Amino acid sequence: MEFPDGLVADTFARTWEMLLPSGTPGTAGLPARKLALAGPGLPDPGPAADIVLVPTHPQTGKAWQPPSGTAAVVPLSAEVWLHLAFPRDRLLVPATGGLPDGVLRDDPPPLHPAAPFRPDARIFFGTLARLPAVREPWLRTLHDHARHRFPHSFR
Structure with a gap:
């Protein structure tokens, strides 16, 4: 990819x-x-x-x-x-400079992820199972490998 x-x-x-x-x-x-x-x-x-x-x-x-x-x-x-x-493009402070003294922001800064992105395994495998293309060799290989990597998702 x-x-x-x-x-x-x-x-x-x-x-x-x-x-x-x-x-x-x-x-x-x-x-x-x-x-x-x-x-x-x-x-x-x-x-x-x-x-x-x-x-x-x-x-x-x-x-x-x-x-x-x-x-x-x-x-x-x-x-x-x-x-x-x-x-x-999303500025956290006004483009002309910082906030004046004594002025507090009333909107929180954007949240940042605590960990790298990981797909939800149940949603991932459920979606793959509903795809007709999952029977194609390349997608079936991906599915089988991911299932082997995430066996805890099938309990």
């Missing part, structure tokens, strides 16, 4: 590598894939991306659809997607 540089790679690449049988994309029948962010304010990744992370609408829950429409869409909550897509 090819990840875009930055926060997306920092968040997902380690977990992806942990799930792979040998830790190397393209082995054991796994096709090479390219992951990209897509959504409002970002250029359309077009046919170069196989999988796109998109935001869901905060009120309707509907996933944003890329104009090219050729990639598999993976919806994320709007807050998570916004943090991945524009991590530096």
